[in-house]
Amino acid sequence: MTSATREKELKPRVEITQISGTEIEVNMGPHHPSTHGVIRFILFIDGEIVVRAVPDVGYLHRSIEKIAESMPYSFFMPYTDRVDYVAAINCNLGYALAIEAMGGLEVPERATWLRMIGVELNRIMSHLVGVGALPLDLGAFTPFVHALREREHMMDLLEILTGTRMNNNYIRFGGVCQDVDDEFLKKLEKYLDHFVLFLEEYDRLIGTNKIFIERLKNVGIVSGEKALSYSFSGPNLRASGIGLDLRKVDPYCFYNDMKFDVPVGKGIKGTVGDSFDRYIVRIEEMAECEKILRQILSKIKEGPIQSKVPKKLVLPAGEAYHHTESARGELGYHIISDGKSASPYRIKIRTGSFASMTSLAEIFKGMMVADVIAYFASLDIVAPEVDR
């Protein structure tokens, strides 16, 4: 796409010439109730309409990539939790898989199943925050608390699985840190029965609500082509009608054997790729996660959970780009090893939220202030994943 055609396509939906031309510069964030953590937009508004927006990130930049260069490979695992604290095990998994691919480490079968349980549970938890925070930003508080209540039960499950509620640091190179007994698996199965009922009720509480639909439909439309151009990934990309799921197209763990659908946005209430599609894709994806979890439960077998990994891990010289499907899209680790030291030469983390953020400046143009919030909330962005 050349520059000219892109400009044409990204033309604001509201003709800015129609409005008076007196801009007010307002500062939204970093401490604003709906900028999810510390993200800031400088909005130039004319009445209620945003003429221009400058997103500003970096308030949570902790230089995780620099920290990685100063420590052994295994020490960096707890830091990956903090890349996306809402879906911590997903980040663990991406890192572990990349290192295992580079170092040629084996993973026992049961460890992979346990990893998948952790990852899928985490994905549901993350989506619950996403679909809960969306109505919260639109002014409905109760659905958010209901979603968090379910997340709380899942945290109880993760507590048994990993020992912690957040920032689990569950996955180790060549395995996982601890095993679970059958009681946990039974609990999980029982909980999934509960979760199905919750999803149905949640949909009736807010997903079918007329006001909610009106606030989201045809707001922040990102067409499939645009979504690819902005490097959207995960639910955001799928909501734009492009059914790319790394668990399908580039399978890792045992996702090859799993039967699940990839929900895509169909524009059931408005246009494909609008904010409501991003909401409904997440809801459908939670149902798919539930299916995957049931399959895992039927297939998991006893066995060792940790393979032999050298205490001081030195990877062969070389580099790798390994990506997995995290809750917020493609989570890629670009790792460079110099083959001599026990610490990585460079780790670059590619996150879904950062890529989603790139669209803001263009999409915000011509929106109303209330839509800015709806669009931003529907992207389900987590600030530490943007800044790292």
Place this chain on the structure above:
Amino acid sequence: MTTYLKNIWEASATVFEGMAITFSYLLQRPITVQYPDRLKEPVPKTLPKNYRGRLMVDTELCTACALCQKACPIDVIEMKGARTERKKGLTLIYFNIYHGKCMYCNLCVEACPAEEGDEEAHHTAIYFKKDFEGSGYELKDLVEQFIPREEAIQRLKEAEETAAKRAAKAAAESAPAEPKKEGNA
């Protein structure tokens, strides 16, 4: 006109439905519990086996091998082992844990070689206890000294003495050998 009426109908029907759900929650018991005073049993008892609460050290079991200290990515553990006359092997001089820094990653526990107990009450020398309430008013309240300070200073003194004795002994042993070397040279 039909869409007009449909809009009105949809709006009122879905609002009605949502309100029925919220009302039904009004008739249920809340799911939250009144912490900490109205609990059926204390929270630590309800926690799973390997729950990561606060770090705890069994100073009796600890062999002062410092593996946990090396395993910690962020220097939470500050410890020292040295030879004293108290016991064979290394004696723990001091063992401080900076709870304010700890990120509960479990790496130190996995590194610990000293284990004790059966299947039920199994624990390593450094382990997570189920207690999680550890707030304090000052930063130094968050540092737990498992060997009390006075004791630690005492032990440090002993260790220095032992070290001095050993050095003297070593010197005495190697003293006759040294002139020979010089002589050879």
Place this chain on the structure above:
Amino acid sequence: MNFPAAHLEKLAKLVDSVYNGAVSSEIVQADTKIPVLKINSRDIRKVVELVVHHKDLGFTYLNTISGTHLAETREDESLDLKGFEMFYVFSNSQDFSSLAIKTTLPENNPEIDTIDDFSGSANWFEREIFDLLGVNFKNSQDLRRIMLPPDWEGHPLRKDFKEGSHYNGIPTTRSSELEAIRIE
């Protein structure tokens, strides 16, 4: 996804034929089965245009842009050059097979052409590299610091970055209040 071998040959041929030897390229298979196209940094726009717009290729999806500072302090055969290494990952929007483009830049005054008109997200990825590594992207729409404040000095991901003692009058290290309870 594993990159089809036929694809790979076609790509090499295409790069050679379209630019008639003007592009110096070399294809290697990296650890994670993503083919890496090594090119000269001045050809980046030509290659990206081919990779993105050619109807047989269509790698329209930019996964990420990564940069690395290869410092002298770690002389090693695998890291063959002193300077900056740029690593572009593109994916095919149909089957999501990925392709990496790698290029190196000199250590002093690293400069490369921007590719931000090929992808909407490239600008932010480039800004991040500009901010943290100090690589200059020529003709970029908007090249500002992104993570760090505008008045920050230095580029932290460079291997020779030294943290200043103060930033805007705030000390970057803090004296520990815990000195009092130390035993040694």
Place this chain on the structure above:
Amino acid sequence: MTQFIYMFIFAVIYLLSIAVAAGFLTVVERRIAGRMQSRIGPNRVGPQGIVQWIADAVKALQKEDIIPTDAHSFLFKIAPYLVFMGVFLTLVPIPFGAYTLMENLDTGIFYVLAMASFVVIGVMMGGWASNNKWSLLGGMRSAAQMISYEVPAALAVFVVVVMAGTLNFQKIVFSQGASPVDWYVFRNPFAFIAFNIFFIAALAEGNRVPFDIPEAESELVSGYNTEYSGMRFLFFFLAEWGNLVVIGALVSTLFFGGWNFWFEYTLEFSVPGRYPIRFEVLGFLWFLFKVSIFVFIIIWIRWTLPRLRIDQLMDICWKYMVPIGLFASIGILLWMYFVPEKSLADTIMRYSMTSFGGLTILYFFYRVFQNLRVTKAKIYANPFV
């Protein structure tokens, strides 16, 4: 002079009671919200947290009274009082019983509609004077919203006025009976439509969800009252919750028979001293009960629905409520002309409307219990409960 003293005493009593009611309502709201969200809510201060509002008030009073540097200090200072006045004055002509009212104004409804506009002035003043762009946005939004919604509210009130033939609240109460069949809301379909319009418009005038756009917490931080603290903030706060009482009182007076408690108020009672005091008390309690039902519904709506966008808000006002209001007001004129009171058609309509209302409520509870069954299944399937 004595009249002035009486007036002063009554005003103080009214002021105190509305302050107490508003404070108490905050606790009630938080408790209800808590239960709707499976939480407990404030329950520490007093039994079941019932005096939490005193603690909150004391805390708010201790706060420093901050006036932003570049704020217009005079307007900034008086804005909260104007808002509070707008709410408080609307209570003056509303009868709480046969005698429990401040002033039996003949222009009651007109007066209420006029006084409600004070709120707009106060809110805009506060928003503008704060020298904060978010506050200004909130103030502008609220001006647009409140002025727009006065139109459908007035149209809905017009329906009642036509039916009662008077602007006087007391007479409106008299002309409705005690039983649901005699309430205006179930008299005929047009009155029912008018009730819905009035209730929604009142929500919008009171800045309640789903129309809380002026103070949209997640958009404008807190809208026009962002910069206020301490006592001044408390006045905004009192106005907001006092508004609940006002809305409840207006709705139950205009459409639900007011204080009229299960017997006909006949002329002989209008002689002072003839009206039994126990009826007065019962009527007062009956009225309070009706008001609290509506207050509960408003709170309940708040904790269920998301917020509208400003253009949707205007759409609802001008594309839906105003045309429907016009339809209802023309309809009521035709109805009054063709169907005389106490005729057969009138009686049939009354009873069918009442049973329609009753059935709706029954169906609602049926849905509630179905939802409860879902929840029960959920609890059964949950290993952690």
